[in-house]
Amino acid sequence: MLESTKSIPAKDFVLSVEGLTVSFDGFKAVNDLSLYVEEQEIRVIIGPNGAGKTTVLDLICGRTKATEGSIKFKGKELTKLNEHQIVHAGVGRKFQNPSIYEDLTVFENLELSYPRGRNVWGALFFRRDAEVVAKVEEIADMIFLGDKLDMSADLLSHGQKQWLEIGMLLIQDPELLMLDEPVAGMSVSERKQTAELLQRITKDRSVLVIEHDMQFVADIADRVTVLHQGKVLSEGSMDRVQSDPKVIEVYLGH
Amino acid sequence: MKLLNLETTALVRRGFLKHLLAVPAALALATTSLPTMADSANTTGLAVTKDTVKVGILHSVTGTMAISETGSVQAEKLAIEQINAMGGVLGRKIEYIQEDGASDWPTFAEKSKKLLVNDKVAAVFGCWTSASRKAALPVFEQYNGMLYYPTFYEGLEQSPNVIYTGQEATQQILEGLDWASREKGAKKFYLLGSDYIWPRTSNKIARKHIENKLGAKVVGEEYYPLGHTQFNSVINKIKLKKPDVVFISVVGGSNVAFYKQLKAAGIDMGKEKPLFLTISVTEDEILGIGGENIEGIYASMKYFQSLPNENNTAFVKAFKERWGDDIVIGDVTQAAYLGPWLWKAAVEKAGSFDIDKVRAASPGIELTTAPEGYVRVHENHHLWSKTRVGHAQPDGQYKVVYESSELIEPDPFPEGYQ
Amino acid sequence: MFAEYTAAELTSIFAMQGFAGLILFSVFVLMALGLAIIFGQMGVINMAHGEFMILGAYTTYLISNLFADYLPGIYSSYFFIAMIVAFFVTGALGAFVEWAMIRHLYHRPLDTLLATWGLSLIMQQFYRTVFGAREVGVTLPDWLMGSIAVTDMVEIPINGLFVMGLTIVITVGVALMMQRSHLGKQTRAVVQNRPMAAAVGINTEKVDRLTFALGCGIAGVAGSAFTMIGSTGPTSGQLYIVDTFLVVVFGGAASLLGTVASAFTISQAQSTMEFFLSGSMAKVLTLLVVVGILMLRPQGLFTLKVRR
């Protein structure tokens, strides 16, 4: 815990990860990692395959339990919370492969994500009122799916599914949004739209993105963190990171 | 108390027997004149026509109990066919309706109801496990049917609508325990059974008898779930406790496992150290266990296929002719065979198929032609019968080594054993 | 409770009891191994496992009759031949079942469970129709039926030794096959990444079929061996299912080692408790403990912690 002594008090950041370690049967996928995200910041995590990027997101959202270290979100310790409690605290997570309810329509997908009636009895007696409909329509417009509300979600294109999943997060209005490769498999025009979308939605929140597409990263990132073998290799603006000799070595070494 | 009772009643019975011997002759006279009174034979809407009468056979043909119940079905069919060949009952041929209880107790209740209500049968031969009988019993009582139940069982029951052709627990057990104590000098007993009502009740009776009447000791009592297949632990316990007699009421597939493992554990059952006395292994079960695996144990029951008497020789011959040479006949099979004959005798005595009249006529009915010898129906609807001890031979048969000198009175609610 | 016995008696009884536990352990391993292979490698729960075992037992019964009728001279060795035949008969049926049924259901594990339950009903009724509702008695060669007297009290059943030996042979054989042989490597490749394995030219269908056939074949051998200690009847297979499934699930399914360890734990627990309690309560307690532990460690005893 050397890191914590020199770290800045947690409350200045939306998210402060300190000394985070997780090991799978001795293999440390994430090793003593520290990371701080400010309010309304778009932070992009890059790194070669197996660097532990997705694992970091898993740890933050509670999908994987940390072996050591702390994750503070707005001063609240996340490592002790369940997934849904973390969501309630204001963290949203998008998966690498679009994870939507393909059996349901776009409308229902968004409606299910609407943050009301989240416990058993609430869900049982949830009613679809004007407020819900209005909110769903608003979000749908935002994610370019305003005219596809009735469509069964499995008929959407790959890119549209990615948007839908982002929309499902937006409707919950999280303060920290975590996106795992949001533009993977998208066409060039879709990428552009997604970048715009991200710029627009970060007005009120912080975003943590994993991405491989360097052009896209350059378009959106405020700051970039490079992970390598579970550790932070380099951190800073895109330009700074790109010129860091350690980063160049790791990337070219591959 | 019990023993004393038996001695005294036995004395009385000898005199009584002489009187009874006169009855069959009178009966024979009566029956010949009965067919002419055809209409009065059925006044309650049973399925009786001028020349047929319907009865039901209700056993499990499918499911786990099919293994055990097959023999009973065969015996009942054989008896019915023989009766028909002799001219039927009151001049009417018996037609049977067979239903499958499917090893499922409510199915027994359901099928009983079908037989009684829809088919209006004059009697039902069936049920095997206590559970199936308990399930069907309220139906028989409600719709006033007559059930002939073949299995040796725990007693504690006496229904006006059931004739119990097997032995109740005290009949089967006490004689065997007395024999072990008297002939083999047994002082220490180990009780082992499957975990359900019949073994538990039987062992309860056995324990009282051993402790109170024989002045001997019970050194262990052990139950395993039905279908249990691993007995090495209990075999070790038996080795440790060194009883003189292991008294066994293990049933079903567990039987096979138990005796095979017993033999494999180096216990030679022929040495009688300890002596193994079972009340649950008939010749039927030995077929599955293998004669060589059980050779040397003793069984206490009322019938063995090897019983040396003319009735039995004829019965075994007829059974094999009907159902194949390699078939074996166990205690329950023989008891099932008695059912139709007892019913026929009662109907003929009553001169009617009416359930109430048949019931009234039943006590005192006797069969001199029973394969097990002579039996008689008691007031309490169970049979007076002898109990034998058989010694298992490698060919899967029992050799009868002891036979009670007198008929034993059935006592389903034994005083002092509860 | 032991006050009345001498130290020597107690020692030998504990030795015997330990041995009884080992036999139980072998029986558990033997019956669970086939299921563990199928479940671990393919994620399929085969509810007809018990019936496959009984098929092996019936095969043994038939072979013993054949030998008694035609080759009485070498009767004493029929058991080995019977086991080999049982392996191939059940294996062949397994391959057929995989082809006709299982392969259509790979993505629906719960449905496989139901379909194989249906299969078990059909097999039971088939046995009943062919062999009769009664149990059949399988005659064993004499050399299998005795025991070795170590001391006065301690006697070791030969068939117990035989089952133990067989268990070791089969377990080691399977382990070697999985680690070393071509099929084993292919199987593991398929388990880890099916599309990738297919892409590099592994015939995944064939691997599946062989794996299933192997699992069933081992069940057949187990059934054949169990004619020594248990009953052979149409519904005898049902006696084994709960124990078998619990051993596999408790072991964690993923590894052979897990199955062995779980069989060891359960058998020792049961055999110890059987000695101190009544048989029924011992059984209930064993099951309760296993279920309880499974609630605490749902993935079984041996699992790898991996990123999901």
Add this chain to the structure above:
Amino acid sequence: MNKVAAFIGKNQYSHMIILALLLLVVLPLSLDIFRLNLVGKYLTYAFVALGLVLCWGYGGILSLGQGVFFGLGGYCMAMFLKLEASSPENTAIQSTPGIPDFMDWNQLTALPWFWEPFHSFTFTVFAVILVPAIFAFIIAVAMFKRRVGGVYFAIITQAVAAIMTILIIGQQGYTGGVNGITDLRTLHGWDIRTDDAKYILYYVNALLLFLCLFVAAFVIKSKLGRLLVAMREREDRVRFSGYDVSAFKIFIFCLAAAISAIGGAMFTLQVGFMSPSFVGIVPSIEMVIFCALGGRLSILGAVYGTLLVNYAKTSFSETFPELWLFAMGALFIGVVMAFPNGLAGIYQRYMEPWLLKLSKKDESPSAPAVGASEKAPESSDEPMTSEERKHA
């Protein structure tokens, strides 16, 4: 009327009326009391099948131990009836009058404490539902909080059924053992064995079944129903949308248990006894096939499936007892492989489009209601289509 329709879904509504006509009018008029009583018995299994539709079809939780809950409900009712049948007058010949006969045989001299409250009918009615529900709750909390699911859950419930059976059989002094609790006669002095009583019980049973069907339909139609479907496909997504997945699974499992238990209690009343043979593995799995045949996603299908399988079983085993297991086995395999959605699936695929075509001629299209969502799929068929597509 329209309110009811909205409550459970329009399509469901008309189908429910058809079923109601069948169960409440057609069958009672066309069958004698013996057959009707049989139907009544089968319908008690339909409660279990209905519970399975909820927890297996929608929740994706396959339980192979539903018989445990059916049995618990049945035993609660049987305990009450047995106490009434064991009045001191009726049991005067026992060494301890006033306790059930099997207790007397097992040397119990006083009623065990947990039997005492079953003197009260009110308590019994609550116990019928609450005892199994609480038991289910304990299992569910332990399992779902630890994310045990799928095959593991199935096997563990199977073990629970095995434990329960051994316990009931082993503790015969308290439970009646393998024979069960038999010879139940009256309910508050009312003889439940007469034909009149059987008619009344049949109707009570059928109405309770409809009550449960309504509850089930309401649950499915609610957001909770959609969440269950969503969970089955994408459990993680639901979790990361802020839902406590385990709570929903616990709820649906307990609901299924409670519904099964009502069936068990009605079984005891109509058949007149309860025995451990309904608690075990085999009956539990058989009840799964009732549900699978009817269609695991169709609550009405569960009822039809149960009736059909049992009708087939009764008539088959009357004529060809040997063939019954073959037929049953084939049914399992056939339904799973060829018709994973059972009868309801077949109906929706082939019959419904045809019926719709017929009815469209005289029905004006209804105006769409709230926003775009009225086209929300009839929850009973939609989820499976993608499943079908995946396996086609």
